[in-house]
Amino acid sequence: MRTQVCETFGIEFPLFAFSHCRDVVAAVTNAGGLGVLGAVAYTPDRLEEELRWIDDHVGGRPYGVDVLVPSKIDESAERAGRGEGGLDTMLAAVPQEHWAFLFQLFEKYNVPLPDFEKAKKANAGSGTARGAGTQVTQQGASELIDVSLAHPIGLIASALGTPPALMVEKAKAAGIPVAALVGTSEHARRQVAAGVDLIVAQGGEAGGHTGEISTMVLVPEVVDTVAPVPVLAAGGIATGRQMAASMALGASGVWCGSVWLTTEEAETPPHVKAKMLAATSRDTIRSRSRTGKPARQLKSAWTEEWEGEGSPGALGMPLQMIVAEGAMRQINKVAESGNEGARELANYFVGQCVGQMNTVKPARQVVYDMIEEFADAIERLNAMSA
The missing domain is CATH 3.20.20.70 (Aldolase class I)
Incomplete structure (x- = not known):
């Protein structure tokens, strides 16, 4: 070939x-x-x-x-990228209503989370979330x-x-x-x-x-x-x-x-991989809820809540990533322990061909x-x- x-x-x-x-x-x-x-x-x-x-x-x-x-991208995030305040600048740019919505979401689905200020730092300050937001x-x-x-x-x-x-x-x-x-x-x-x-x-x-x-x-x-x-x-x-x-x-x-x-070999969390193996081609949605830009991903309680009437709406990139990716780290961690609410929220980026991914x-x-x-x-x- x-x-x-x-x-x-x-x-x-x-x-x-x-x-x-x-x-x-x-x-x-x-x-x-x-x-x-x-x-x-x-x-x-x-x-x-x-x-x-x-x-x-x-x-x-x-x-x-x-x-x-x-x-x-959001101007405050660009300023942070130039070294003008760094991660703290990005965190401060996230409206309080979005943090409040996030924590209400965790409470609704019985997903444990630290207190408000510590959780904000945890969400945006480590691992994948830090790279995804600041890079x-x-x-x-x-x-x-x-x-x-x-x-x-x-x-x-x-x-x-x-x-x-x-x-x-x-x-x-x-x-x-x-x-x-x-x-x-x-x-x-x-x-x-x-x-x-x-x-x-x-x-x-x-x-x-x-x-x-x-x-x-x-x-x-x-x-x-x-x-x-x-x-x-x-x-x-x-x-x-x-x-x-x-x-x-x-x-x-x-x-x-x-x-x-x-x-x-995939990095996909086991509970999310199980969702993919069971999914059909109709089980994905283009949503701004993970990155702030339209991105196709598995439908889940996460996409439903952010697209629902009570949502403040997704922020622009990369601020929505600061909120979402840190939250998803906690969701995946708790989901692995068997927490049903976390498993309802968990999702990942995947295309419509997920219906063919059965093994x-x-x-x-x-x-x-x-x-x-x-x-x-x-x-x-x-x-x-x-």
Whole structure:
């Protein structure tokens, strides 16, 4: 199987795997695809550790890093990113009504939480929440880009919006191709003008931040718009048949994220993984409740409450992340102890293909199954023209 992206990146299969889990990234890369580590949840020091681990486990094979650099965020968060008050500035920018709503939510679902002030610090001051909140700024993303380019990566991607000029300049100076995710053909046109080398056309079926146009409609539009720049299809792709359909639409490969969430290596909490294994394609929703921007995720009490009448409404990015991601850390921790209310609230980003994710497999096996099914699909198509 040789396509333009296979030649460019020196990979066996045109399969790109986005994951927040280093084990998935390494497994897919070692299986012949290209794993891409989502870096938004990491501080620079933690990202350095993760990339060093991947370096040690892929034997020089190519992998990538995905950095979230939104073009527009809350001004107070941007000031914090420039060092003007830091985390305290972000915390102070969250309205009291949102903290109050959060704690009422915890009380309603019988999820234990420390007192109000301590909980705010805990929510935004540690682990994933700290990285997700403070790194979603121009300064924070720049630090992650510098860490990434200090490693032998084969690709750096901008997950949301046109990559800043500094990112493109630094990547090109290092000889690293730049990818960007888009949800419309106009977005794709702007990305190419900004110097992007690879476009990921992501349909609304995808997990995480998405637009509203479906993959089947979006991919050929983007392919025609940016030719000869190569395009990866994304959104709802979890099988070899869907991979073959993407190539028929003109894509040079596929970008998959959700399908790795039920693998053995995935970072998905066990209770959330169980929800995914039981879910249908109708059990997801585009909601601002986790990040402040529309992001597809599992339906749960969390999305219902934030989208409900009593909600103060989601804040902008990254302030909603400060509120939500810290809260979800506590929810997941308590859910693992069997707390039913926490399990009702728990969710995660996932696309509509969750209905096809019914078994737990090693990530390597997912790759091989997709490629085998892709070959079968191509054989059936060839037989039609014989």
